[in-house]
């Protein structure tokens with residue numbers, strides 16, 4: 001845990017402070033004052049670097065709670081766009097599914113410049129995605145690699161059912177090792193969404209393992225405590241992002 005964990009940074013997350021600054025920026029644009037904060041609408045290097053990986057994950061949990069409660073931040077995207085035009089200091093890189101119902105930035109209530117995002121069916125890793133993650137963490141300084149699966153994933157179901165179609169066949173083949181590895185008593189078919197979700201969870205865990213084994217760069221950063229590789233599942237019903 002970082003030195004800030006006990007002094008209230010968790011409770012007053014960076015993302016909240018960034019949003020507050022965004023509100024102040026909007027105020028200045030309205031001609032009321034504080035023009036020096038007009039460019040503080042997005043995350044600064046100083047703000048990001050004060051946070052530990054655990055702080056960032058806690059901020060994601062708070063953001064998802066706001067999403068579920070319908071109390072999301074009022075993001076001033078235009079101010080965030082201006083603030084990030086000449087640089088970015090994102091806190092995390094998120095790997096999630098292309099599913100139209102799983103936009104990570106909305107589910108976690110974060111704004112422009114706060115997270116890198118890679119989306120691909122069933123959130124698999126490959127060399128290009130690993131390279132992107134290494135860029136995010138080793139070059140730009142992101143501190144969390146978050147793999148996000150989701151319930152009722154069509155790609156997982158397709159893999160279980162042995163679906164075949166063009167290039168999709170090869171993609172689904174990469175999911176198949178997660179199927180026998182999933183402990184599940186009962187109907188192990190794609191029509192049983194309890195089983196589909198269990199395989200999706202295994203798939204997240206295997207993706208995390210593959211990131212560590214296929215990227216010595218990210219593995220070393222994690223071993224040194226510079227980053228954290230974390231897993232999560234988004235529940236389509238209820239909207240919770242469950243971290244584990």
Ligand SMILES: [Zn+2]
Nearest residue numbers: 097099153154
């Ligand atoms: Zn999916």
